[in-house]
Amino acid sequence: MTDFSLAHDGQLRVALVGTPNSGKTSLFNALTGSRQKVANYAGVTVERKTGAFVTPTGRQIALIDLPGTYSLRGRSPDEEITRDVVLGRYRGEIAPDLVLCVADTTNLRLTLRLVLELKRTGRPLVVVLNMFDIAQRRGMRVDLGAMSAALEVPVVTSVAVRKAGLADLLKLTDDFASRLPTLAKTAPSDNWSPWTLSEMKAAQRDADRLIRDTVRMPTKPDTLTTRVDAVLLHPLAGLLILAVILFVIFQAVFSWAQPVMDLLSNTFVVLGQFVHNTLPDELLQNFIQNGIIAGVGSVIVFLPQIMIVFLFILLLEDFGYMARAAFLMDRIMGGAGLHGRAFIPLLSSFACAIPGIMATRVIDNRRDRLTTILIAPLMTCSARIPVYTLIISAFIPAKNIGGWVNLQGLVMFGLYIAGISSALAVSFIVKFFMWRDYQPAPFMLELPDYKLPRIKSVTIGIYTRVKMFLYRAGTTILSMMVLIWFLASFPQPPAGATGPAINYSLAAMIGHALEPLLAPLGFNWQIAVALIPGMAAREVAVGALGTVYAIEGGKEAAVHIGQVLADKWSLATALSLLAWFVFAPQCASTLAVIRRETGSSGWMVATFLYMFALAYIASLLVYNIASVAGLS
């Protein structure tokens, strides 16, 4: 496995290695364009980015973008992957034929030490001085020949954002590929051992000396970043600006996405209607319309929100602001036992916990990452909004308090606050009981110089994530929907049966079976039934309630459901259901993502159980207090 791959598929395999912020990913994007694939390494949650490009002479090159790292120490799961792939130790990965170590030319110190460390692995190595144009503009001069001679490694320059800026790199790769069959095959690095601390310090001294000898430092440092930071990292103004940015993201997610979401949702209704009118067979037609189109459609509707969240995240990341947000929030979140880097994942979770949990990959400490994953589903995601809206508009009078505060809005706001404060409380408790013996993980983070985001880079980033989301919708979510449709449709009602078909189904049986468990919360069997399809996605519960109460779908249904609910439920039951939805682990996709991201079913089960317990207790309290207050 660790042998050169030429025998396998004739492609030269090249790996990109570099420190975070070295411009490695934009180089990867520039080389491969859209010819790239994002997946996960087997069994772990680290993104595996591969792609391909063709050299000027027509050679196929396979490229892999390894996670950024400052050393081969392997501190986080990402860094272990980089080390093991380079060493050819990673199971299922073929060792690269050539390692490109990417350096930000304006910031060589840490990368050159990494180059020295990589040299010791024995892999063929090339140093790529990226962002060379910026360095030159700042008045930096590099003696490439001297640097290459001193390192005993080829050194090329690149400007990833310009096509012409890659010419040297492409030519060098081409040369290497043509010589590859004649090159002596280096033995895999079996006897590699990590550097000791003193070796690392010595290497840093060597790297510093190398820079003194071969690089003329800029006469004018980047004062722009410092000046921008004087505002953005200002203790007061910085936090205010962060709040404004958050507000804009919220606005965008909730209002910009709405027209597109309505369009998508209407499209699925029309599509379902088309199937309804075209297909003769009632069962098949029901399956495609209600099982597949309505089911998968209800999840795909969230695609615009997910795209907007990722657009902002990618823009802020490329700009260099993410590290600053973590800097500003670290101390504030530290009070609840959270790491500064947990801020962005939790923010994303207001749209949907799935991208939020995926975004926890930026947290390198495993314990901090697990805590963040555990509490992310408590953030009020957009799928709860339809449920909240339905219940609030049916039960909470739209009166004003004190002349200007709308009671309905106040309840909605209260539900958000309940989610946030319970998330902080859970984090605090987890830290206190499970991990209090551990020292807090160090917060150490490079604040990169600001850069203008590149449209191409951002577009590719959104595109790959949309692809992943749609792939999941087509596999996991689709199979879930088929199962739920099956439960709600079989067995079919006997001939001559009155009442809705669902009453005779497995779903109704389950609903009745669950009723004793949920009765203390004030839930009847109809609610229990609605909670089952709600497992796939929370907002499905709204539609399910409609079905259960035998109301025809369509635009007016929302109004009708509200009236029916107001007639059939007590206020205590309604409040109890609201409390339930703040906490309930009502989303199978989130649980599936938790399992994938933590690499263990244990954490998925733990999340499910603790959220279930919280939901049950909260509903029980709310229902009983409300009952005592005479609201039932």
Next chain:
Amino acid sequence: MLDRHFHLLDNKAMTDETIRNEMLLGAAARGFVGTIKALKTGVSGSASSDLERQLTEMGFTEGARVEILHEGAIARDPIAVRIDNVTIALRRREAMAVIVQ
């Protein structure tokens, strides 16, 4: 045995500090400019030896010039430190392991 050895070194560094006008980066104010003299080792077991390694990885090596550029809002924590031409954010707690002059 090893622990005690580290402890002695540590104490020595502490006394030297007061004599030679040295201080800890974690205690310095915004605008501080200085040079790294040493990293404290073995303050409490293996976790902090990894801290020393991590600080080294981020470029906190002897002789490097440091400047504190920014401070957080609460308890002036964390801090943003310029080392050569890299800016690193870290908590004061970790910066306490860096002896500067």
